[in-house]
Amino acid sequence: xxxxxxxxxxxxxxxxxxxxxxxxxxxxxxxxxxxxxxxxxxxxxxxxxxxxxxxxxxxxxxxxxxxxxxxxxxxxxxxxxxxxxxxxxxxxxxxxxxxxxxxxxxxxxxxxxxxxxxxxxxxxxxxxxxxxxxxxxxxxxxxxxxxxxxxxxxxxxxxxxxxxxxxxxxxxxxxxxxxxxxxxxxxxxxxxxxxxxxxxxxxxxxxxxxxxxxxxxxxxxxxxxxxxxxxxxxxxxxxxxxxxxxxxxxxxxxxxxxxxxxxxxxxxxxxxxxxxxxxxxxxxxxxxxxxxxxxxxxxxxxxxxxxxxxxxxxxxxxxxxxxxxxxxxxxxxxxxxxxxxxxxxxxxxxxxxxxxxxxxxxxxxxxxxxxxxxxxxxxxxxxxxxxxxxxxxxxxxxxxxxxxxxxxxxxxxxxxxxxxxxxxxxxxxxxxxxxxxxxxxxxxxxxxxxxxxxxxxxxxxxxxxxxxxx
Amino acid sequence: xxxxxxxxxxxxxxxxxxxxxxxxxxxxxxxxxxxxxxxxxxxxxxxxxxxxxxxxxxxxxxxxxxxxxxxxxxxxxxxxxxxxxxxxxxxxxxxxxxxxxxxxxxxxxxxxxxxxxxxxxxxxxxxxxxxxxxxxxxxxxxxxxxxxxxxxxxxxxxxxxxxxxxxxxxxxxxxxxxxxxxxxxxxxxxxxxxxxxxxxxxxxxxxxxxxxxx
Numbered sequence: 024x025x026x027x028x029x030x031x032x033x034x035x036x037x038x039x040x041x042x043x044x045x046x047x048x049x050x051x052x053x054x055x056x057x058x059x060x061x062x063x064x065x066x067x068x069x070x071x072x073x074x075x076x077x078x079x080x081x082x083x084x085x086x087x088x089x090x091x092x093x094x095x096x097x098x099x100x101x102x103x104x105x106x107x108x109x110x111x112x113x114x115x116x117x118x119x120x121x122x123x124x125x126x127x128x129x130x131x132x133x134x135x136x137x138x139x140x141x142x143x144x145x146x147x148x149x150x151x152x153x154x155x156x157x158x159x160x161x162x163x164x165x166x167x168x169x170x171x172x173x174x175x176x177x178x179x180x181x182x183x184x185x186x187x188x189x190x191x192x193x194x195x196x197x198x199x200x201x202x203x204x205x206x207x208x209x210x211x212x213x214x215x216x217x218x219x220x221x222x223x224x225x226x227x228x229x230x231x232x233x234x235x236x237x238x239x240x241x242x243x244x245x246x247x248x249x250x251x252x253x254x255x256x257x258x259x260x261x262x263x264x265x266x267x268x269x270x271x272x273x274x275x276x277x278x279x280x281x282x283x284x285x286x287x288x289x290x291x292x293x294x295x296x297x298x299x300x301x302x303x304x305x306x307x308x309x310x311x312x313x314x315x316x317x318x319x320x321x322x323x324x325x326x327x328x329x330x331x332x333x334x335x336x337x338x339x340x341x342x343x344x345x346x347x348x349x350x351x352x353x354x355x356x357x358x359x360x361x362x363x364x365x366x367x368x369x370x371x372x373x374x375x376x377x378x379x380x381x382x383x384x385x386x387x388x389x390x391x392x393x394x395x396x397x398x399x400x401x402x403x404x405x406x407x408x409x410x411x412x413x414x415x416x417x418x419x420x421x422x423x424x425x426x427x428x429x430x431x432x433x434x435x436x437x438x439x440x441x442x443x444x445x446x447x448x449x450x451x452x453x454x455x456x457x458x459x460x461x462x463x464x465x466x467x468x469x470x471x472x473x474x475x476x477x478x479x480x481x482x483x484x485x486x487x488x489x490x491x492x493x
Numbered sequence: 494x495x496x497x498x499x500x501x502x503x504x505x506x507x508x509x510x511x512x513x514x515x516x517x518x519x520x521x522x523x524x525x526x527x528x529x530x531x532x533x534x535x536x537x538x539x540x541x542x543x544x545x546x547x548x549x550x551x552x553x554x555x556x557x558x559x560x561x562x563x564x565x566x567x568x569x570x571x572x573x574x575x576x577x578x579x580x581x582x583x584x585x586x587x588x589x590x591x592x593x594x595x596x597x598x599x600x601x602x603x604x605x606x607x608x609x610x611x612x613x614x615x616x617x618x619x620x621x622x623x624x625x626x627x628x629x630x631x632x633x634x635x636x637x638x639x640x641x642x643x644x645x646x647x648x649x650x651x652x653x654x655x656x657x658x659x660x661x662x663x664x665x666x667x668x669x670x671x672x673x674x675x676x677x678x679x680x681x682x683x684x685x686x687x688x689x690x691x692x693x694x695x696x697x698x699x700x701x702x703x704x705x706x707x
Binding site for chain 2: 174
């Protein structure tokens with residue numbers, strides 16, 4: 024029987040099949056953070072239960088932490104209590120925790136791969152929907168709610184029903200300055216925010232093979248925005264190179280055994296997918312979201328849609344509602360939309376490659392006068408340090424950007440980094456929902472290079488034209 | 494046979510892609526408790542002024558929002574369009590719905606993580622056909638007082654005009670709604686199997702447990 028990559032990881036971890044068709048599946052790694060774990064630990068304590076295997080768990084605070092003057096501690100008492108609760112739960116159960124001022128601290132989905140906590144062929148969960156990110160390393164990773172966090176803490180397993188297999192095959196290669204972010208936004212625009220619901224998506228094809236692991240993470244990260252809990256990419260030479268010499272890479276003693284297993288992590292020839300979708304990478308241009316769902320995205324050279332042209336009345340109303348919320352007008356050219364803030368960061372786009380891309384656009388330029396704030400929030404302490412070694416922080420600061428400390432920051436605005444009512448932001452994050460970055464705030468999702476060019480111009484511009492004119 | 498019958502006024506939300514950020518905005522995720530989220534359900538749509546966990550003053554309601562209108566304020570069954578509960582995995586969204594008094598959500602489709610979280614908390618989600626959904630929305634425009642009766646064991650929804658809509662639900666989901674199951678206890682019945690599996694992979698994939706890189 025020819026199996027897909029998803030089938031293989033599933034079979035490898037299935038412990039027991041329940042009578043209702045669901046299975047008890049073993050979880051190799053469990054990542055936890057301050058926001059979705061306190062109630063899970065409470066549940067354990069109420070029933071006097073223990074953590075099953077503390078060695079599989081890594082914890083970090085990222086969602087609700089300041090990105091400025093962190094050395095002084097957390098100002099907000101409610102936020103501080105949440106972080107302190109995680110720290111005390113980790114102490115009680117002897118779980119590895121990366122402290123706020125530790126270089127290993129960062130966004131949970133950035134540090135997992137970066138420290139090789141995430142490894143090929145693993146099952147990995149976290150109480151966060153963007154756990155799909157880790158699938159870039161040929162692992163089966165998905166987000167769970169707090170009840171499941173408690174369940175995995177107590178049993179090291181999860182009861183789930185197997186998803187269907189979807190393959191998204193991307194032919195050819197991306198044009199210069201068109202990035203993984205543009206590709207995944209284009210895919211979501213095409214298949215819709217529920218196009219992947221009920222599926223695990225394997226991304227494959229020439230384009231995916233040509234992409235770095237960091238770019239693959241951007242793509243897998245936003246699988247959830249297409250409705251799929253997990254996205255994954257087969258193990259290859261890029262994965263192999265990425266896995267070497269990291270903090271928790273397999274030791275020399277076991278490396279050859281590990282590699283032998285990793286090399287099996289690809290779909291067999293002629294394995295069966297329930298759905299196959301093809302895209303051509305070289306036809307894709309830089310993307311900008313105009314509305315309040317990630318599927319509401321157009322080419323940068325395009326315009327805001329006209330609801331009058333939509334025949335379906337429910338869709339028409341949803342377009343109109345999004346246009347009103349976003350403070351736009353039908354047929355407004357995307358490149359004429361003026362911006363207030365710029366956010367470069369989030370688990371989608373805060374890795375070194377993203378910061379390099381943005382910095383290369385910004386170099387020698389200044390942000391436009393209408394931009395009230397532009398911030399860069401590196402994904403981790405290591406990304407920050409690497410960027411500083413390369414002098415990227417200087418480029419950003421000189422252009423008028425703020426250079427912050429690692430965390431989720433303005434992607435969801437749980438800390439002090441957020442949009443004021445009606446402010447408009449070019450953001451490298453993953454969600455443009457109403458109020459996501461701040462009450463009544465307006466979010467446009469773009470790649471780091473596009474956000475950088477928008478910062479300089481004060482409005483959206485095709486980054487390809489921007490570089491050609493430069 | 495034990496059953497659960499839910500009866501209540503419908504709250505119609507004829508929108509697709511209602512995300513969990515809308516159901517419970519981020520500022521409330523700072524709470525370390527599981528209860529007390531009801532007053533913040535659909536917070537930014539429901540109130541005119543912003544709020545957070547520290548807000549003590551009475552907030553001004555948005556008179557246009559469905560939960561602030563009669564008879565919907567006391568409703569307990571949400572009927573919404575496609576892909577309800579998409580986005581963030583925050584279980585706080587389910588806790589907020591439950592805490593407000595919502596007992597069931599009816600839609601044409603739900604996001605996967607939200608779906609799991611709901612049944613973990615005995616919040617009944619029901620998937621019906623688009624045509625059935627549209628009929629409910631249409632009926633509500635002529636008569637907003639609209640009570641549904643949901644019989645979980647018999648898998649039926651009965652409308653005020655006695656129309657009966659049959660729905661699918663798995664046996665295990667049914668059990669979750671009718672009984673208060675302790676999932677962890679159920680899984681721990683397989684503790685020996687989990688231990689066996691773990692000792693097997695310790696030999697097969699020793700690098701997985703080699704935390705300190707020894």
